[in-house]
Amino acid sequence: MTAAVNNRERAAHLGPERRRPHVLDAALAIAAGSGTTAVTIGSVAERLGVTRPVVYACFPDRVALLRALVQRERDAMVARLLDALHTARGDDPQSAFVTGFRHLLHMVEEHPDTWRLIFAANPDPSVSGVVTEARQAVAASATRWIGPALQRWWQTPDLDRKLPVLIELFMSAGEAASRSLLAKENDWTADDLGEFYGQVICSAFRAA
Incomplete structure (x- = not known):
């Protein structure tokens, strides 16, 4: 009770701009633990120990x-x-594929809540478009790197036709590796799993 009162008193001294990052941090923790459906104005206020109007001052509704x-x-x-x-x-x-996958999975270890939010099996409909945009941005950057690399390494025939399929494979592998690392039953380290995925995807790209 005392802590909640103190939090409300502190909240009164913060303007919405300064408070928004704290609100988002609380929402992320809730989403990572219970899914985005559990993120409401009330649940965020309760987690922060403030009243709902404090959260409404930052965001007009749960969708925003x-x-x-x-x-x-x-x-x-x-x-x-x-x-x-x-x-x-x-x-x-x-070596390039293994290094890339290892680096990716170490970042997943360091920021698991972000990855659970973005790679949720059933994203909240209100934000699915934002997630799709993120995937498209990464795919575009991967295309700019992988296309010239395949040409340099293996002179991949019919590359323009194959590249979109290979990029989809690459993106799906990165998402699968991330989910595998975060799975409760996982007994792989980021380095070992990154090496495994890097070798497998490299072999698939070489075969193409």
């Missing part, structure tokens, strides 16, 4: 709150994925 949350985490996720792509360089294709 969810969209802001997914957009924030999407931007962070895209930046991390692009960072993972940039590490996958060099003349040894298997």
Whole structure:
């Protein structure tokens, strides 16, 4: 009771701009633990120990709150994925794929709540478009890297026709690897799982 009162008193001294990051952090924790359907104005207020009007001052409704949350985490996720792509360089294709997948999975370990939100099996309909946009942005960057690499490494025949299919395979593998790492029954390390996925995807791309 005392903590809740103190939180409400502190909240009164924060303007909406300064409070929004705290509201989004609370919403992320709720979404990661219970799914986006559990994110409501009331649940966020309860987690922060404030009243609902405090949260409403930041976001007019739960849809606006969810969209802001997914957009924030999407931007962070895209930046991390692009960072993972940039590490996958060099003349040894298997080493490049392994390095990229390892880097990706270490970022998943460091920011599991973001990945659970973005890769939710059933995303909230109100934010599914934002998630799709994130995937498209990463796919476009992957295409710019993978296309020239396949040409350099293996002179892949009929590359223009095959590349969209290979990019879809690459994206799906990254999502599957992330879900596998976060699964409760997982007993892989990020390095071992990254090596496994890197070798498998490299072999598939070589075969193409």
